[in-house]
Amino acid sequence: MQARERDVAGTQATSASLFRSVATTLAGKSLAIVGASERARWPSEIFRNLREFGYPGQIALVNPRQKEVFGQRCFPSLRDLPEPVDHALVIVPAPAVADVLTAAEERGVGSATVYASMLGDGDAPESKARGTWLEQFTAKSRLRVAGPNCMGAYSYRERLFGYPNTDLCRLAPGSVACIFQSGGLLQFWMKAAAERGLRYSYCITSGNEPDLGLADYLNFVVDDPHTRQIVLFVEGIRRPQAFMHAAGRALALGKPILAIKTGATVQSQAASQSHTGAIAGDYAAYLAMCERYGIVNHRSLDDLIETALAFEGGRSPKGPRIGFVTNSGATVDLLYDYAETEGAAIPDFTDETKAALLPMMQEGIAPKNPLDVGIPSTLEVAAKICETAARDPNIDMVAWASPMPRKGETWGDVAPLRQLLTKTDKPVVGFGRVIQQLGDDHLAAQEATGFPFLQGIEPTIRALDGLWFHAARRGRAPPTPPPAPASNLSPATLEATLARYGIALPKSQAVANAAEAVTAAERIGFPVAL
Template structure:
């Protein structure tokens, strides 16, 4: 062991997927130092209550006071059964003692809530080194310090931030370097019917790191997509390796990375002691590994929720849109065009069928506004005009995907729910059987009530909330699908690094080299670069951009030209 703490190999033995499988499935949980006066302890109790696991709570407090009716033991050694997990509410100066006492009775898993470690200067950093060394000595898997814990719906939710239920079980795994974001993230996800397989707040990552949980989730059969909130990449090479493994499995990875600005980097350092990475390098690495990068919490949750549920992706960008709002049609057309979708015209046969079914004043075009004329018709119909139009446009060979804007559902269970539920069941069947992938969204991002949330979950419909968030999430998924096979074909070596050349030859030319020649020469020494292609025409450039993905940069490549921007030879942030 070095003065800097235990080596990575020693720590890795504590954080393997097998160890984390046991860590995230505790039956008996000891709350050490818990009291009803502590908001942290009350939150943990409420989280465990939401998963129905309060019978497994054991309380340790020298005061002997009961905790929500649970008698407290004076020490962990006084408990009748050995806990699977210890959650420490003690201050930083008492953490080491509490861990030793827990280990003495067979505890091998712990969550450390206390702050005052690597984010608190050199003294705190030294305290964190000692904590990591102690974990190796005790053979104990430790989440934290400065961690709120984890949420695993249906199993346990020892989490120090208030969680408003219910906890929806889903196929999205979430790893956060800032646990307090859950107070905003989880209610937003609940309101959109998005559940998770696991949410883990890693804190300062003294032992269990974000990459350890990432690896666990890639292997987890209940997880179909992984969302990461990162303030820094402490293990960049391992991240790239894991991201490629996820790509091979078909498990999309969505990242919200803080620290794009200098102010953001300073904030990240102050929060967990993280060293924020250069954002341009991070962005290039994400693209090279097939990672979806997002810019806001709302985009993070919306995109990750779709990626965890959608099983079909289009092989092109020709989009059909069906709605009953003229204004919505216009907004969707703008947003879809900005995201690179082609709102091509429908076939004459489809147009004829729609003209026969819609009012004569309806404009039969794409996007299609079926109008609200059906609302004045007498009688009831299981389907709505937009549902019938969806079936017609999805069957049109002119389209690769279809987007359906759903008429608002009742927030509360209606007295006569038969019509609503028959319509949603029919829509779900239509979407499943459609020749092309079908997506459903609402015009605005409003939270769903319990009744519509359960109805959509029961029928398997994932409703995207809001035009920009919804179309943006679809665009992220389409780009991920388009880039996956080329990245896999290029192989792991290309995604990870350039092969080394023992003695790269010196370039023949003198003076200012072309960027292409410089890249080849530096690549021989193992210097990694963002993906690039050398082309000789505008059409070749467009095709290369489609292969590499957007946004793209176009540069003049000419030996002797030192300042390309001075002659207009650089164009940035091309989206199409």
């Protein structure tokens, strides 16, 4: 066997041992809705969405209290189905879940999504007991279980819409995969990002994850040829070995992972534990993982949108250096301040570039980076200025400060902006100085130019820094995961788990007051951060 074949075989064997299949969950060719009802909102909305938006497979309806729902026969149990289905959408109260999953296993159903909460989440004894049963059931069952305590998923090309939100089903398929451990938050982020032009391949809520989890979904979308970038909302990483292996594969393939994680504070860690039962783990360990696997970490959901838009441009910078083109001296001042805060690189232009820029600028203003050209210019002149900045060997990315057209306005002929992209292979973005309410006119203008328009000076800087953070690490081969038992990324397993991947944690100690901080600092050794 050749070395390349051995590597591929080894990777396939590793993937088989680390991951659980989500294929029938996200791409099932036949479905059952358990708890089917015309009056209950979630099952009725999901059924209508599947029919209205073109799910091509058979849909069986199950409810022991109904003979017929939406004019279709209703079966009393999954056991009574004439044929097993690939996937069951289980929309029943928590006390009924055990019987439904047992019936699904007996009937040969491939997988099930459990929507109900109180199955391991929260502090109630009955929830804990159900969660324990579910963990034991999935450990020995061939039935794969998504959720519980989730809101389903969107599979755009398969037209499998198991999330109860009709508006988001209307979007055309795209290239962004989202995996959120929060069910409710997903729809609000998706809507806001879609209004800016993002479109999706898969959008998944993973819930409590006693069986199928973040790592399994991540592994699936890494392999999906339509997915070009992956967005994560993380509360806890239950199977860090599998997660790191999937993240390593994404990095090797050049697929960026953008993430935001809760648990940076003690209060947030406690909330995550209560919400989904997730152990948030050490935030420093998570950041070390991001550094190793090129995961672009974010501090806000808004920044997550801006960075995702920047990656939609499809270009990877060769360095961190940003060239800014504006027509405002105050914007230049802010760029200097924010760049220093964010650690962004804004080198000056070469003398040759300055000489080329001078004829296009207002008299009396010296060319420098960030560039204030003075009076507003036409699109043709703006494109020429950006092209000149992009040719500079000191510049790796170009950001053009320009508001989007107001409602009812257009830019007219945007051909110069489109041609700009043919004259450089460097990333180019437009950006607004402040957040602007956008509509269809803005999306049309963005699509016409061919490059993304970001909002806000600081978010733009962070988004471009994110492009370089990933570009500097992309293409690395993932490390071969050493044998290890599955475990949560918890304080007890943290150091040993990360050490197997060569990730060293800084020495740390939790303290309650200033005196303890002084003692801990002396023990750890200086310098220290508080």
